[in-house]
Amino acid sequence: MERELLKSKASKVEISDIDLAPGPFSMSFHFNLEPLKASINRFGVLNPPYLLKNSDSRFTVVAGYRRLLAVRELGWTDILCQIAPDTFRPFKALLLNLSDNITHRQLNTIEKAMVLKRLTRFLKREEIIADFMPIIGIRANKQTLELFLGLEELEEAIRASVAMERLSLRVAGLMRSIARDDRLRINDLLTSIKWSFNQQWEATQWIIEIASREGCSIKDVIDGGEITEVLNSQRMNNPQKVRSIVKTLRARRFPTLVETEKLFRKGLSHLSLPLGVKIIPPPFFEGVGYRLEIVFTKGQELKGKLAELSRFSGLEGVTDFWKGKEHR
Amino acid sequence: MKQFNISRILIEEGAEHDPLAKKILRRLPNIPIETVGPDELAPSGDIKGMDKESLRLMRFNGEFLKPCPGTRGYICCGYQILNVGTNCPMDCSYCFLQSYINQPSLRIFSNLEDNLTVIGEIIDSSPDRIFRIGTGEFTDSLSLDYITGWTDFLLPFFSRKKNSILELKTKTSSIERIIKSRHRKRIVIAWSLNTPRIIAHQEHKTASLKSRILAAQKCQKAGFVLSFHFDPLIHYPGWGKEYQETLELLERYIDPESVIWISLGSFRYLPDLKWIINRRFPGTSIFNGEFVPGLDGKFRYFKPIRVEMYSKLSQRLKKWHDDLGVYLCMESDDIWRQSLGWSPESSADLCSYLDSRVRNLVPD
Numbered sequence A: 001m002e003r004e005l006l007k008s009k010a011s012k013v014e015i016s017d018i019d020l021a022p023g024p025f026s027m028s029f030h031f032n033l034e035p036l037k038a039s040i041n042r043f044g045v046l047n048p049p050y051l052l053k054n055s056d057s058r059f060t061v062v063a064g065y066r067r068l069l070a071v072r073e074l075g076w077t078d079i080l081c082q083i084a085p086d087t088f089r090p091f092k093a094l095l096l097n098l099s100d101n102i103t104h105r106q107l108n109t110i111e112k113a114m115v116l117k118r119l120t121r122f123l124k125r126e127e128i129i130a131d132f133m134p135i136i137g138i139r140a141n142k143q144t145l146e147l148f149l150g151l152e153e154l155e156e157a158i159r160a161s162v163a164m165e166r167l168s169l170r171v172a173g174l175m176r177s178i179a180r181d182d183r184l185r186i187n188d189l190l191t192s193i194k195w196s197f198n199q200q201w202e203a204t205q206w207i208i209e210i211a212s213r214e215g216c217s218i219k220d221v222i223d224g225g226e227i228t229e230v231l232n233s234q235r236m237n238n239p240q241k242v243r244s245i246v247k248t249l250r251a252r253r254f255p256t257l258v259e260t261e262k263l264f265r266k267g268l269s270h271l272s273l274p275l276g277v278k279i280i281p282p283p284f285f286e287g288v289g290y291r292l293e294i295v296f297t298k299g300q301e302l303k304g305k306l307a308e309l310s311r312f313s314g315l316e317g318v319t320d321f322w323k324g325k326e327h328r
Numbered sequence B: 001m002k003q004f005n006i007s008r009i010l011i012e013e014g015a016e017h018d019p020l021a022k023k024i025l026r027r028l029p030n031i032p033i034e035t036v037g038p039d040e041l042a043p044s045g046d047i048k049g050m051d052k053e054s055l056r057l058m059r060f061n062g063e064f065l066k067p068c069p070g071t072r073g074y075i076c077c078g079y080q081i082l083n084v085g086t087n088c089p090m091d092c093s094y095c096f097l098q099s100y101i102n103q104p105s106l107r108i109f110s111n112l113e114d115n116l117t118v119i120g121e122i123i124d125s126s127p128d129r130i131f132r133i134g135t136g137e138f139t140d141s142l143s144l145d146y147i148t149g150w151t152d153f154l155l156p157f158f159s160r161k162k163n164s165i166l167e168l169k170t171k172t173s174s175i176e177r178i179i180k181s182r183h184r185k186r187i188v189i190a191w192s193l194n195t196p197r198i199i200a201h202q203e204h205k206t207a208s209l210k211s212r213i214l215a216a217q218k219c220q221k222a223g224f225v226l227s228f229h230f231d232p233l234i235h236y237p238g239w240g241k242e243y244q245e246t247l248e249l250l251e252r253y254i255d256p257e258s259v260i261w262i263s264l265g266s267f268r269y270l271p272d273l274k275w276i277i278n279r280r281f282p283g284t285s286i287f288n289g290e291f292v293p294g295l296d297g298k299f300r301y302f303k304p305i306r307v308e309m310y311s312k313l314s315q316r317l318k319k320w321h322d323d324l325g326v327y328l329c330m331e332s333d334d335i336w337r338q339s340l341g342w343s344p345e346s347s348a349d350l351c352s353y354l355d356s357r358v359r360n361l362v363p364d
């Protein structure tokens, strides 16, 4: 590749002759040009962009896409570029762009997806997984590759949310299985207030599954009274709003589980356990062992609590309070 | 007999000399053949494709007979899996093979016949033990029988093994070959059953409920011992009535006396499978139930829901006949007791229970 590059020749090119769409080699998405413009204003363009001449005498950008956008915004009409020879193959052009990018900046998630997508034109998936995913810092496996390749199908707004790390990549992947308007609606919900990625994942799955269980639309689930009420609430701060929405969705998605938890709490509430003593059911009631948690500061206090517990009438009544209930 | 579309045959180098491979090639005379290296994946599209139209003939280098791995925290029936191949031409949305096997194509192990001697030695070396063996774990036992002729040599082989039974589990009604066979002894023909709704929406390309049951009836009349597997049970609105109707249909056509066992198991999945199913079957309703993580990391219906499903079905089965060998697949002692009113308590005891049914019901 280097030998071919040496043959490239420097030439002044009219900006208007360059095709300034991202094109087949560039991997830039959702960036801020201002710092670059400021730098070019002070020092000029330190590395000339690389271009390929097309058959119609216009130019395609091989590397330097952002620099070209910046100079155009600065009002330049021409710029010194390196023109790659006609024999320069597209795969080499892509590799040149990739190495140009990864040596001087961190690619965002969507840009990484662009790299992978462009590589599929030239390489088998197995080669991309083995040779390129590690280079751009992605866990190298087939499932992750599929996830990244699918991002291109998503709308600009969703991709921007992913690029800015306001929307989890996993959630974006899940969104591919639903209709365009539905995913845009979910994107709005998940970016209008701050969620953790885990909360986003749970909420998105639950919204989709609630719609499927109840035979209604995703929009109905989100715009139905409770969530809108929480979003409009003046009393709650953002984290409270997110917690409240998650709780609402969970109760609707897992009615039997939530009902069982309620029955369990109700069953225990009759016991009035000593302060700092808790009975904890097995996770999701799946196992059979309950746990007893005692909070104490000194051994003496623990002893006292244990004595109190051993005298406590009603403990023997702790049971699977849900048993015998019929479920829908 | 339903025939599936096979568009190409891939033969791994070395497999072409195996008699089973030669027989298969004779049965599929007009299908393009490609020779491939053992590790060479023929291009088959992305992860969505299980490449169910390519038949790959290959030698299997692992153990042909292996115990079912079971799962931590749940009682296992101690089944032995006979590895005849992997993948199947039908396409159940919930099929665990979608995540379990990471290699596409219908894979047929062409050296199976050569290995029967080794399998026989394993069985003969423990004469006091009962080997309950099945081929229906990583494929469907009968769907490809018209191509592979598996039953041509497995039936006579296992009929002679006094301390084993071979269970052939299917969702097809492809029984022509086995009915023609003269071997009945120690052969159990098993059907996976589900409600017509689940069959229509989730068990793509499989036989209808009625044709499965009619095929079972024919086998029973022809002298085979039967078993049934209600696995995976799916919880959905109206499940109670529809499973009841399914059982009614079974009762109408089958004599319960020669049913060796009926298993009940609910839909369970590893997290990876959910991702794959959502990709392969967008908009599927299979995850609509209330699933929670189980003790082994697999997601299962929330316990009270499982208990209710098992109780309802087992009560109904009990009404039909009180000695059907109903057992639960991969469930805890606690669930057994709540659902069936008893528990084998351990995997070893469930094994003994099922072995005793073999001794009592399978003619010598």
Ligand code: SF4
Pocket (backbone or CB within 6 Å): B087, B088, B089, B090, B091, B092, B094, B095, B096, B097, B138, B139, B140, B171
């Ligand atoms: S019949 Fe069995 S092996 Fe075939 S797709 Fe269905 S579950 Fe999988």
